[in-house]
Amino acid sequence: MTAQDRGLAALGLDGVPALQPLTYPGLPVTVPSLLTGAELLPLRARRGGLGAWSLDGSHRPHPVLDDVLDGLGQPPVAGRLPVIAVGSNASPGQLAHKLARLGVPGAVPMVPVRLRGIGVGHSAHIGRAGYVAAAPYTAPEARGTLVVSWLDPAQLSAVDATELPNYRRVALPGAAYGMVLPTGERLDAAQVYVSVRGLLADPATGLPRPGGGDQAVLLDRLLDASPRLRELLGPDAATWVRRAAVDPELRARGTLLFAEEGWVLPWTELHASADLGPAPG
Structure with missing residues (x-):
């Protein structure tokens, strides 16, 4: 090659x-x-x-x-x-x-x-x-x-x-x-x-919303879940990223809305724990 x-x-x-x-x-x-x-x-x-x-x-x-x-x-x-x-x-x-x-x-x-x-x-x-x-x-x-x-x-x-x-x-x-x-x-x-x-957070479980998926799907779901977020950054994912990428104030306001909607888990640490179980073989 x-x-x-x-x-x-x-x-x-x-x-x-x-x-x-x-x-x-x-x-x-x-x-x-x-x-x-x-x-x-x-x-x-x-x-x-x-x-x-x-x-x-x-x-x-x-x-x-x-x-x-x-x-x-x-x-x-x-x-x-x-x-x-x-x-x-x-x-x-x-x-x-x-x-x-x-x-x-x-x-x-x-x-x-x-x-x-x-x-x-x-x-x-x-x-x-x-x-x-x-x-x-x-x-x-x-x-x-x-x-x-x-x-x-x-x-x-x-x-x-x-x-x-x-x-x-x-x-x-x-x-x-x-x-x-x-x-x-x-x-x-x-x-x-x-x-x-x-x-x-995933509102249905109270646990972290799973990552690794399609970004457009994630943003559309967040917009659907919050009329205030939709008004700020909507109506869709493409509009969200286009507007947010050029406007720091919009990004800050959107980030604040995450907290105001009750979606934020204050998990900012990783912990080594003895109960993680056996290491991969």
Whole structure:
């Protein structure tokens, strides 16, 4: 496979939810990969740590990831921090866009990791692009796979700038959340962005409204549930994101309405708990 075949556009992974809000959260990577700007190269997982994984789709036969990063003038895996994505940061198109906007080199290992104890809901605020973004919460029964990106200090600073002030980055112990790499090796720790705005509640259950679905469906349901929100941002999802993306005051008023409608759960922490159960095998 040639490098051209691995372009984000050719793979259908070049979508940017920040520019097309109703596509949020975008398409995530589904196999271990190295994002290099506008390309996504597959990684071949093997025991010995991420830095020793080999890279396919290169002119050299199966070079080691740390050697590839060094050749790009980028820090090795040991100089990076693993960060769990629960929303659009799992999308290579979105992540590449965030880094490119700030002129930060976009060489990022992105790996689906099995874990437990993390549910995905919606942050109780309207983001800069107009969409209602995802947010994690402690869910002892949850088992699943989330994308983890290994960010170097410059990349981490750039992504932080896109998340603040609505999110804060927190550390999670790998053992408590059962983080397992595709090789079966355990991840010692990772970080994740937690909403400081709380979570949107499902009025029917009083629990967090499930995340990960169609953004247009979510916004239309919120509009249907609140005449005041419909008057402010309606009549439909397309109008919502078009108006909210250009008007900070509208975003602030809409966010306030979430609370006034009684939809906000003040869940802004993730907790390591002994009752999460056994880690994935």
